[in-house]
Amino acid sequence: MSKSLLIVDDSATMRKIVMRTIRMSGLDFETTEEAGNGVEALEKLSAGPVDIMLCDVNMPEMSGTELVKEVRKLSDCENTKIIMVSTESSQELIDGVIADGANGFITKPFTPEKFQEKLSPFMN
């Protein structure tokens, strides 16, 4: 089934690396969009939900942890899977963001295999 992806990260370079890693992982998305922070991500989502959102934690304007809470308030995004991607990997952070509604956590640096492992359960 064709899936849509939204990559949210304040670093354009990191967004490109994520996109390239996704391609290398063999995961196939029909559409891929990018946003530079939580505010931009919510603007994109107001046009329609995506299947999977990859979300940085530390971003200006609106952080990834705040964004998760906001997305979970949107009824049309209830099926959107949110996977956090961050260099921060404290158990407290991971537990908190999962409790807020994120569906997974990938730590940087990452590999195509890690994306395959964490995202493939949501590709059906």
Ligand SMILES: [Mg+2]
């Ligand atoms: Mg960042």
